[in-house]
Amino acid sequence: MIKVGIVGGTGYTGVELLRILAVHPEATVSCITSRSEAGMPVADMYPNLRGHYDLAFSEPDLDTLAACDLVFFATPHGVAMRMMPELMAAGARVVDLSADFRLRDLDVWANWYGMAHESPEWAAKAVYGLPEVVREEVRDAQLVANPGCYPTAVQLGFLPLLENNLVDPSRLIADAKSGASGAGRQGKIGMLHGEVGESFKAYGASGHRHLPEIRQGLSNAAGRDVGITFVPHLVPMVRGIEATLYAELTNPEDFNQLQSLYENRFRDEPFVDVMPFGSHPETRSVRGANHCRIALHRQENSNVVIVSSVIDNLVKGAAGQAVQNMNIMFGLKETLGLEAPAMLP
Ligand SMILES: NC(=O)C1=CN([C@@H]2O[C@H](COP(=O)(O)OP(=O)(O)OC[C@H]3O[C@@H](n4cnc5c(N)ncnc54)[C@H](OP(=O)(O)O)[C@@H]3O)[C@@H](O)[C@H]2O)C=CC1
Numbered sequence: 001m002i003k004v005g006i007v008g009g010t011g012y013t014g015v016e017l018l019r020i021l022a023v024h025p026e027a028t029v030s031c032i033t034s035r036s037e038a039g040m041p042v043a044d045m046y047p048n049l050r051g052h053y054d055l056a057f058s059e060p061d062l063d064t065l066a067a068c069d070l071v072f073f074a075t076p077h078g079v080a081m082r083m084m085p086e087l088m089a090a091g092a093r094v095v096d097l098s099a100d101f102r103l104r105d106l107d108v109w110a111n112w113y114g115m116a117h118e119s120p121e122w123a124a125k126a127v128y129g130l131p132e133v134v135r136e137e138v139r140d141a142q143l144v145a146n147p148g149c150y151p152t153a154v155q156l157g158f159l160p161l162l163e164n165n166l167v168d169p170s171r172l173i174a175d176a177k178s179g180a181s182g183a184g185r186q187g188k189i190g191m192l193h194g195e196v197g198e199s200f201k202a203y204g205a206s207g208h209r210h211l212p213e214i215r216q217g218l219s220n221a222a223g224r225d226v227g228i229t230f231v232p233h234l235v236p237m238v239r240g241i242e243a244t245l246y247a248e249l250t251n252p253e254d255f256n257q258l259q260s261l262y263e264n265r266f267r268d269e270p271f272v273d274v275m276p277f278g279s280h281p282e283t284r285s286v287r288g289a290n291h292c293r294i295a296l297h298r299q300e301n302s303n304v305v306i307v308s309s310v311i312d313n314l315v316k317g318a319a320g321q322a323v324q325n326m327n328i329m330f331g332l333k334e335t336l337g338l339e340a341p342a343m344l345p
């Protein structure tokens, strides 16, 4: 049994980790932290977990966390990087759901996150854990930076085009929409039902912190710098991300092989489903599941490939992908605890 610790257990990604791990056959949660709810039984706060956990939230304690086989950080940016040097020195293995270790260039990181990085040594050693790209590196990693939600949907959708050098890499577009759970559980006026319901807006159009993360991943895939316009939107639903992606084919004849290219690229990927050409994947088809569904489109007389990519931001975009990474790190079957299909409706 893998002994798991979770730092930041009262947030949406923390409780999603608890939900997934409650039925994981090879992992048991031995410690879950919250400073504001220390002493409160987990099942009192989250009745969906009654009967699954006897644990109570506790204050974060380095020795207790270091005694775990794996620690998930489900904390806001800036928390994991401060605890990492000591935790790593104690030999712990970590999957960090925050953005602390996602970017290679720490000046870029400091610009977007508004603070200096406090653990450059571990930022250099962390593996950016998108399993569909770096599965082998994740296996031996001590520290995995779990990808962001939008970056997961966007990278999986674009990967085959860029890896095969089929599109103009300087003019990519990602038009992405997220449900409100993407903003976490802290009270913010902009996230009240009265503000989000019956409304739909773009935000961060002049720059969003996921832009450098997406650019980094896609540039690695293309083998050169890419140019991308990324605009996120907030939609009146709780879970889910849909990313509509646009790229111009260098050779229009390549259209004929795109569907089989995508199918072959993801054939052995348990969590990426390439739907028939012209399908419109729905966020509800991945709700609660660790899947990314992708479909390709072409409009008449156009060289533009349109890719629609959907994930659940809390699962493949966060806690599910984190458990997928844990499975890989511990040599378990990658799908363990993650087999459940989506909830419909
Ligand atoms: N929501 C989403 O869809 C996604 C979120 N993420 C990332 O995952 C991380 C967690 O997100 P989410 O669950 O939404 O966040 P929430 O804001 O909902 O929860 C944050 C958790 O962290 C704890 N926490 C806050 N500050 C500290 C601190 N200084 N030390 C220790 N614990 C702290 C909080 O508990 P307490 O204050 O009581 O200690 C709480 O349990 C974030 O970095 C987020 O960007 C990644 C992908 C998707």
Ligand SMILES: CC(=O)N[C@@H](CCC(=O)OP(=O)(O)O)C(=O)O
Pocket (backbone or CB within 6 Å): 097, 098, 099, 147, 148, 149, 150, 178, 179, 180, 181, 182, 183, 184, 232, 234
């Ligand atoms: C709807 C909403 O607000 N979404 C969040 C992104 C989700 C998130 O938490 O970002 P990470 O994946 O980097 O952790 C945002 O735009 O900041």
